[in-house]
Amino acid sequence: MRLSHISWILILSANLLLFSCKPDLPDEVSLAYDELPDKLDYNLHVKPILSDKCFVCHGPDKAKQKAGLRLDFAEFAYANLAENPDKVAIDPGSLKNSEVFYRILSTDKDYMMPTPDSHLKLNAKEKAILVKWIKDGAKYQKHWAFLKPEKKDLPDVDNKEWLKNPIDNFILAKLEEEKLKPSKEADKEILLRRVSLDLTGLPATIREIDAFLKDNSPDAYEKQIDRLLASPHYGEKMAVDWLDLARFADSHGYTVDRLRDMSPYRDWVINAFNRNMSYEQFIHQQLAGDLMPKPTRDMIIATAFNRNHQQNLEGGIIEEEFQTEYVVDRTNTFGDAFLGLSVGCAKCHDHKYDPISQKNYYELFSFFNNVKEAGQISWDGALPTPTLLLPTKEQEKVINFINNQIKKQESEVDKAKGSVNNDFENWIKTGTHLNLTKEKIPQAGLLAQYTFDDGTLKNVLNRKQAGTMKRESGADGDKAVFEKRDKGKAMVMDGDNYLDLNGVGVFRKSEPFTIGLWIYIPKDLKEGVIIHKSQAERLYNFRGFHLYLKNDRLEINMAHTAPSNAITRISKEPVPRESWIQLTITYDGSSKANGFRLYQNGRELLMETTMDQLTKDILLRASVQPGLQIGAWWRGFGFTHGKVDDIVVYDRVLTSFELKILANKTKWDNVLDLSNRTELKEYYLSAIAPDVFKARNDLKQLRIALADSMEKIKEIMVMQEMPKRKKAYILKRGNYDALGEEVFPGTPEFILKFPDNLPKNRYGLAQWLTHEDNPLTARVAVNRLWQNFFGVGLVKTTEDFGNQGELPSHPQLLDWLAVDFRESGWDIKKLNKMIVMSATYRQDSKSTKEQREKDPENRLLAHGPVFRMTAEMIRDNALVASGLITTQIGGPSIKPYQPEGLWQINSDNYKQDSGEAVYRRSLYIVAKRSVPNPTLSTFDATSRSFCVVRRQKTNTPLQALVTLNDPTFMEAAKVIGEQMCRTSNKQEAIIQAYRKLTGRKPSTKEVNLLLQLQQKEQIKFKNIPEKAKGWLNAGQYTVSLDLDQSLVAANTVVASTILNSDATLTKR
Known part of the structure; x- marks a missing residue:
């Protein structure tokens, strides 16, 4: 039946009514709609809803997208639906054509959005916002944090007299908009304590407070700020927050x-802040100091930032897995620290909320992947490489002296070689050289020879010295297995048992040697150790040296700590299999890769050098050094089903002719006819010439002295770029061994396309960070610095500037500060001074009822900041107040008072420091990740296991127990109590302690x-003197016995009471 013309008009009219000025909505949504502002802001009103409630299923993560729909970008939201091509999710300005409109209002569980199984739900206001937004044209905007910040004009305000600097314009404008008044300026003594704690982490002393109270000059406060910014303790305070990050x-x-x-x-960080290094240089040097032009020692130390992550030395872990984990940590830290983005969420899949693809993640990953490091670090305590040696000035003088002596002695060796002609001729004339015909193999310098021909493991040169069969970590091995060869017998290896030569072959990196043997490599052996002098395979970072078969190539490695403090050379040609070959290694004691040679059947093999920076010795940290071991090693691949024979060990470098003799390629007779004196003279110089021998021995002793001196030098983990880029791949589901598409260094283009003129390395990445068009770096830095003073950033989620992060409380102020920070040359002290000089910062922290009701979290800053001091401040405040504090800047970490037995969980003994070290500042307290310092961790200090840009804040009864009972606080109270006894006026003593x-x-x-408490406690201690001991025995400080112990104890209780009060523990 056809509808009449009038029916069509009625239907059209109904639709026009439904989708005109205000749509027909459920009652609660309609009420919310009426309260909305006339104009919605996408970033302020709409984006948070989409991000929180919609992006889980319809965001950037392709793997989690449902129905092929994305709502994070306009082009996807406006497009035809994949499952319903006749419909669109959002038709800008048209509710009736927008599927989202119907779904968010639906109550049908099979149709509504978000779906019930998502456990997400839109409230009435959120539905109203989305409806109005679609109706108004559904305009998308780039996320606020991804837009370049602009330095807009300062907002105009009514109360201009209150203003101190530009910060106040923005704060006051918002307060006036909210009809709130700012608070008066804090009292001078409160203000000085606040700013002293904020800029140095230490409280103002009574002397400093009194001087400030007496100073009535207009710039009195500014003079205090300049004093604090110039204090060496400024760098310490700034370092605490950075070290968390x-x-x-x-x-x-x-x-x-x-x-x-x-x-x-840590010392570098403190010094950088004290020198007011620009933030640009500060992050450039930490990310890539080693790659910057003409890098200094300090610039390379700064790159330790990238190596601060956790490192694993547990047995049985997979090397590649943890190599990947370390790069992942560096990548995640980069995102958290500098971009304020949770880039780590894109490790396993595309980010669910931000436009960071998994490919973006691994492109960033590849910047940090190009360092040669171990996944499993050494069990013996060696610092993981690469490292930087840090000699003291005295050590540097000694090393330079020895190196100069070595150069001179190398010349002496050459001189000695050049002056042997007469001696050589006399040696020939006397016929002494003819004795060589009696030698089947060269004898000069021969330390040991093992032929196995008699079915034993005895050294032919010393039958009392025999090898033994062992396995695993030195346990007794199975009986040796021999089989017949053309000449004598050979040993058959099983890959588990190894031949231990028991002290033969204990060479240092400064001593020359030659090691030769015959081997038979089975066809199916993929890899395994042939010879080594070490404690174990990877578990001890290969310290020592080895000859290893892998990928049909032979690898020579000599290491202090592999893979970077080492020499590594790999043969360029495949090694023959299923036939007997003679291999010989020679080494000249130079600690250089070129000092190693490898010979196969008397012919020198071409080698590729992949590492050549052996700086420290190869001896193990053991009282008895193991010698050469053949055929297997602990926790590594052995020479399974391989065969060995005729092992020889020399303490010198054999000549090329001698090496051919070992390989049965020639005989002494072929050189003794004097037709070729060159080879014979080469032998004479190597094995006979007394002057050359002495010169070489002197050179060896100098090299040993150098090695001994180098061993004492401190070192630190740093970054070092590999000469050839290490390939990087998208790792499927984040698994280290699930390689996907190969990726190359790059950055997310939604932030800033990587400029073509920058190098594709860490230095280029650092420059990308501080590029004038990067929208995040300055904002993130400014926000974190703001957080240090006000307890919360302008963006509360300091770690997340992405779609799930909170919006800035004062967006124009954040942008103004970010641009000003960059324009100032990234001047940190200038920014800090601007903040603390502002009227905003200087406000009294007391709040009115109206302020608390309108702004319970003080996000509008109608009053000054008020929150508990940080863990470090609380302890340092007690040390300063008592006068116990040691103010030494920098140096090794300390071990103060701590309950016994805490470290027994993983075997390290905690040996408490004594003397002044106990009273050093809290940032120097040893940070053991598995057992953090209990005092600091109770007050929310982090474990430092990963990057933290915002500490959690807790309030627990345990905190009161710490300040009441921890020896540090009890000792501080005791010292203050003793000081009170030296003031005759008890009331004045209490006032001074309180201050x-x-x-x-x-x-x-x-x-x-407090006077009443003192009197009550003194009576108690006089009646029961034993009780006083409990208060006076804490810590290493001894109270003077000349004083009334009951009064000292009573005063200690008073001091402890003040120390535990809100007035002490809170920064106002």
């Missing part, structure tokens, strides 16, 4: 969690209460 610690982490020393990096701990004078009521 840099995940600085004194241990490796994971289960075993051995200690390590990275304190030179030391809180920074302000107590009220009359507070003084009276």
Whole structure:
């Protein structure tokens, strides 16, 4: 039946009514719609809803997208639906054509969005916002943080007298908009304590407070700021926050969690802040100091930032897996610290909320992948490579002296060689050289020979010296297995048992040697060790040297700590299999790759050098050094089903002719006819010439002296770029061994396309960060610095500037500061000074009822910041107040008071320091990741296991127990109690103690209460003297016995009471 013309008009009219000025909506949504502003802002109103409630199923992550729909970009949201091509999710300006409109209002569980199984739900206001947004044209905007910040004009305000600097314009404009008034300026003593803690981490002393109170000049406050910014303790305070971010610690982490020393990096950070290094240089040097033009020692130390991550030395782990984990940590830290983005969420799949693809992640990953490092670090405590040696000036002088002596002695060796002609001729004339015909193999310098012909493991040169069969970590092995050869017998290896030569072949890196043997390589052996002098395979980072078969090539490695403090050479041609070959290694003691040679059947093999920076010795950290071991090693591949025979060990480098003799390619007779004197003279110089022998021995002793001197030098883990780029791949599901598409260094283009003129390495990445068009770096840095002073950033989610992060409380202020920061040359002190000089910062922290009701979190900053001091401040405040603090800057970490037995969980003994070290600042306390310092961790200090840009804030009863019972606080209270005894006026003594701990004078009521407490406690201690001992025995400080012990104890209770008060523990 056809509808009449009138029916069509009625239907059209109904539709026009439905989708005109205000749509027909459910009652609660309609009420919310009426309260919306006339104009919605996409980033402020719409984006947070989409990100929180929609992007899980319809965001950037392709793997999680449902129905092929994306709502994070306009072109996807406006497109025809994949499952319903006749429909669109959003038709800008048209509700009736927008599928999203119907779905968000639906109550049908099979149709509604979000779906019930997502456990997400839109409230009435959120539905109203989405409806109005679609109706108004559904305009998308780039995420606010991905837009380049602009320095807009300062907002105009009514109360201009309140303004101190541009910060205040933005804060006051918002307050006036919200009809709130700012607070008055804080009292001078409170303000000085606040700014002292914020800029140095230490409280103002009574002397400093009194000087400030007496100074009535207009710039009195500014003079205090300049003093604090110039203090060496400024760098310490700034370092505390940065070390959280840099995940600085004194241990490796994971289960075993051995200690390590990275304190030179901490000292570098402190010094950089004190020198007011520009933030640009600060991050450039940490990310890529080694790649910058003419890198200095300090610039390379800065790259330890990239090596602060946890490192694993547990047995049985997979090398490649943890190599990948370390690069992942560096990549994630880069995102958290500098971009304020959770890039780590894109490790296994595309980011669910931000436009960071998995490919983007591994492109960033590839910047940090090009360092030669071990996945499983050494069990013996060797610092993982690559490292930088840090000689003291005295050590440097010694090393330079020895190196000069070595150069001179090398010349002496050459001189000695050039002056042997007469001696050589006399040697020939006397016929002594003819004795060589009696030698089947060269005898000069021969230390040991093993032929196995008699079915034993005895040294032919010394029958009392025999090898033994062992397995695993030195356990007794199975009986040796021999089989017949054309000449005598050979040993058959099983890959588990090895032949231990028991002290034969204990060479240092400074000593020359030759090792030869015959081997038979089976067809199916993929890899395995042939010879080694070490404690184990990877578990001890290959310290020592070895000859290894892998990929049909032979590898020579000599290492202090592999893979970077080492020499590595690999043969260029495949090694023959299923036939007997003679291999000989020669080494000249030079500690250089070129000092190694490898010969096959008397012919020198061409070798590729992949590492040549052996700086320290190869001896193991053991009282008894193991000698050469053949055919297997602990926790590594052995020479399975391979055969060995005729092992020889020399303490000199054999000549080319001698090497041919070992390989049965020639005989002495072929050189003794004097037709070729060159080879005979070469032998004479190597084995006979007394002057040459002495000169070489002197050279060896100098090299040993150099090795001994180098061994004492401190070192630190740093970055070192490999000459050839290490390939990087998308790792499917983030698994280290699931290689996908190969990727190359790159950056997410939605932030900033990587400029063509920058190198595709870490230095280029660092420059990309500080490029004038990068929208994030300055914002993130400014926000974090703001957080240090106000307890919360302008963006509360300091770690997340992405779609899931909170919007800035004052977006125009954040952008103004970001641009100004960059324009100032990234001047950190200038920014800090601007913040603390502002009227905003200087406000009284007391809040009115109206302020609390309108702004309970003080995000509008109508009053000054107020929050508990950080863990470090709380301990340092007690040390300063008591006068116990040691103010030494920098140096190794300390071990203060700590309950016994905590470290027994993973075997390290905690040996408490004594003397002044116990009283050093808290940032120097040893940070053991698996067992953080209990005092600091109770007050929310991080474990430093990963990058943290915003500490959590907790309030627990345990915190009160710490400040009441921890020896540090009890000792501080005891010292203050003793000091109070030296003031005859008890009331004045209490006032002084109160001021030391809180920074302000107590009220009359507070003084009276504390006097009553003192009197009550003194009576108690006089009646029961034993109770006083509990208060006075804490810590290493001894109270003077000349004083009334009951009064000292009573004063200690008073001091402890003040120390535990809100006035002491809170920064106002």
